[in-house]
Amino acid sequence: MSTELLSFNSIFLAMQAWEVLCFLYHRIGLVLFERFVLLIASSVAAVIGLGLTAMIATGRLNPWTGRFWTLLDPTYASKFIPIVASVSEHQPTTWANYAFDLHILSFAAPAGIYFCFKDISDISIFLITFGLSAAYFSGVMVRLMLVAAPAFVMLSAVSLSSIISSYCSDIYLARAAIAKSEGSGGNTGGGSGMLSSNGVASSSAASANAAAAAATSNPQSKRGGGGARKNAAAAAAAAAAAAAAAAANTSSPKATMYSAWGVILGAIICLLSYSQHCIWLTKSAYSSPSIVLVAGWGPYRHIMDDFREAYYWLSHNTATDAKIMSWWDYGYQITAMGNRSVIVDNNTWNTTHIATVGRAMSSNETEAYKISKMLDADYVLVIFGGLSAYSGDDINKFLWMVRIGGGVFPWIKEPDYLSASGMYTVGGDASDTMLDSLMYKLSYHDFQNVVTQQGKPGGYDRVRNYEMGRKDFTIENFEEAFTSENWIVRIFKVKDLENRRGHYDLEVKLK
Numbered sequence: 414m415s416t417e418l419l420s421f422n423s424i425f426l427a428m429q430a431w432e433v434l435c436f437l438y439h440r441i442g443l444v445l446f447e448r449f450v451l452l453i454a455s456s457v458a459a460v461i462g463l464g465l466t467a468m469i470a471t472g473r474l475n476p477w478t479g480r481f482w483t484l485l486d487p488t489y490a491s492k493f494i495p496i497v498a499s500v501s502e503h504q505p506t507t508w509a510n511y512a513f514d515l516h517i518l519s520f521a522a523p524a525g526i527y528f529c530f531k532d533i534s535d536i537s538i539f540l541i542t543f544g545l546s547a548a549y550f551s552g553v554m555v556r557l558m559l560v561a562a563p564a565f566v567m568l569s570a571v572s573l574s575s576i577i578s579s580y581c582s583d584i585y586l587a588r589a590a591i592a593k594s595e596g597s598g599g600n601t602g603g604g605s606g607m608l609s610s611n612g613v614a615s616s617s618a619a620s621a622n623a624a625a626a627a628a629t630s631n632p633q634s635k636r637g638g639g640g641a642r643k644n645a646a647a648a649a650a651a652a653a654a655a656a657a658a659a660a661a662n663t664s665s666p667k668a669t670m671y672s673a674w675g676v677i678l679g680a681i682i683c684l685l686s687y688s689q690h691c692i693w694l695t696k697s698a699y700s701s702p703s704i705v706l707v708a709g710w711g712p713y714r715h716i717m718d719d720f721r722e723a724y725y726w727l728s729h730n731t732a733t734d735a736k737i738m739s740w741w742d743y744g745y746q747i748t749a750m751g752n753r754s755v756i757v758d759n760n761t762w763n764t765t766h767i768a769t770v771g772r773a774m775s776s777n778e779t780e781a782y783k784i785s786k787m788l789d790a791d792y793v794l795v796i797f798g799g800l801s802a803y804s805g806d807d808i809n810k811f812l813w814m815v816r817i818g819g820g821v822f823p824w825i826k827e828p829d830y831l832s833a834s835g836m837y838t839v840g841g842d843a844s845d846t847m848l849d850s851l852m853y854k855l856s857y858h859d860f861q862n863v864v865t866q867q868g869k870p871g872g873y874d875r876v877r878n879y880e881m882g883r884k885d886f887t888i889e890n891f892e893e894a895f896t897s898e899n900w901i902v903r904i905f906k907v908k909d910l911e912n913r914r915g916h917y918d919l920e921v922k923l924k
Contacts, residue, residue: 430457487553495820496764499813502556513698514558516690517683518565522548525568528575544568577680580673587670594666704746706803706901717801720746723794723902726895727751731792738790738907740774740807740814741767747794756788764821771818774811774852775825781851782890785907793891793905797856799874799881800865800900806876811852812837840879848883851891855905857881858888863900 438446467473483490483497487505490498497503511519526544529537544564551561701707704720727737728751736754737747744758757767773784774795785793798806807814812827819825828835830850832842839853847853861872861884872881891905 484550484553495813495816496767499810499817503554506552506555506558510555510558514694515562515565516687518569518687521569521572522565523568524572524576525570528571529568540564540567540571573680573684577677580676583673584670584677587666587673590666591670704750706801708801717803717899717901719801719897719899719901721750722897723895723904724751727753727792727904730895735791736789737792737794737904738770738773738785738788739794740770740796740810742810743794743796756790764817768818768821771814772822772825774807775815775818775830775850777849778851778854778888778890782907790907792894793851793855793907795852795855795903795905797900797903798876799856799860800863802875803899803901804876806856806901807852808839808856808874809876811850814852838879838882839874839877840882843882848886853883854886854888855891855903857883858893858903858905860900 434450437449441449483494483503490503515522522544526541529541544567547557547561547564551557706717706719708715708717724747727735727747731753733752734754736756737751738756739747741757741759741761744755744761747753747755748758757770761767769784769788773781773788776784796803796806797808798804799808812830815825815827815830819827829846830837830844831847832838832844834842836842839847839857843853857872860881864871865873865875870880872884873879874881888905890908892908893903894906895904896902
């Protein structure tokens with residue numbers, strides 16, 4: 414039984430219990446209801462406590478998963494479960510993600526929370542709770558932007574509708590004031606077509622003088638002496654301030670109307686821009702397949718179809734029972750499009766199995782060969798973006814392979830793959846452990862003979878912006894079988910050397 418599902422079921426049962434209590438509250442007296450609630454609450458708490466204890470003790474209730482703890486502590490996965498932290502969907506959401514996905518909703522939704530607080534009701538409390546919780550959880554994991562999107566949409570609708578409604582009311586009142594001033598101007602012969610601010614101010618001033626006179630003529634005020642004069646001065650000042658405010662509010666209704674129209678027009682422009690952004694985002698970012706890469710725009714657009722090219726080669730040039738060792742990210746693609754078995758894929762729950770592949774990639778060639786043979790792998794597939802500038806390659810994911818492998822095999826240390834200054838690099842400052850790793854050798858095999866950019870030496874990595882750190886190396890236990898057009902997918906065959914046929918010295922420590 415999943416702990417996460419248990420929480421949802423508990424909320425459902427709690428809602429049913431609440432409805433029962435509301436029904437009983439109107440059927441029995443207050444005294445009996447209080448006693449009944451106390452008895453039921455104590456009994457339910459005891460039953461729940463004993464039930465949870467028994468289910469946990471017997472193993473019927475699974476513990477909280479690492480993803481759940483990551484929601485409460487965003488650093489939990491990176492500290493204890495690197496395989497969860499390595500998934501791109503589990504990374505924290507950046508401000509750029511909010512701006513890219515939500516557009517103006519990033520600014521309109523907080524305003525919606527403000528308007529909900531101004532008019533508290535059951536609906537507004539729900540929206541506030543939903544919006545704040547969704548904003549927090551979406552900041553922890555980028556995949557939870559799907560949960561936050563409805564909250565941001567509803568809160569933005571509240572804020573924009575409130576703003577537009579308020580300024581529409583200002584336009585209505587301003588037009589009424591203009592019509593009234595034109596009517597009064599025509600009747601009195603003023604002919605100004607606007608409210609007379611002098612008339613408002615003079616009437617307000619007269620009111621102020623009358624209030625001061627009333628305060629000083631009051632018999633009790635006279636007996637008060639200086640206090641009466643102070644009260645009169647205060648009353649006059651308050652009346653003068655009210656007069657100034659009234660004059661400011663009624664001095665230019667046309668300016669009020671024009672400013673209100675400006676705000677409404679700005680809101681309409683923002684909404685039109687938002688709709689166009691959504692159309693473009695859906696078409697450009699969320700509709701194109703991730704295995705077909707596009708570089709450039711317009712007449713300089715270049716399609717890189719290396720993934721399908723490589724999977725097509727696998728399905729037509731390897732044995733039907735061939736096994737492919739790659740990082741788990743590409744497992745489903747290789748199985749579905751290449752029709753070949755993989756060592757690990759996206760559904761591998763055995764962390765040790767994934768860590769073993771990470772260990773093979775981070776080990777030197779001799780040790781990696783032993784691991785490959787132990788796993789019965791026929792081919793090794795790596796993703797490399799040094800030529801095409803594809804930043805999602807295995808070199809950029811390599812430290813996660815090291816961390817996951819080190820979580821099971823403690824002799825794999827991340828600092829061993831960093832430079833002397835603590836930087837992750839593949840250039841001349843790279844550590845010997847990094848340059849000797851299987852991942853480096855398979856990715857940069859023969860890359861020194863390729864000029865990737867004008868004015869740069871051979872072997873210049875366009876993703877890391879480094880010249881490869883070691884060029885004079887050879888591969889003995891693996892041979893290049895296929896490299897795609899843009900060098901994104903590289904496949905190497907695990908050699909079956911003559912002196913190792915039939916028997917392999919595979920003393921590979923697993924613990």
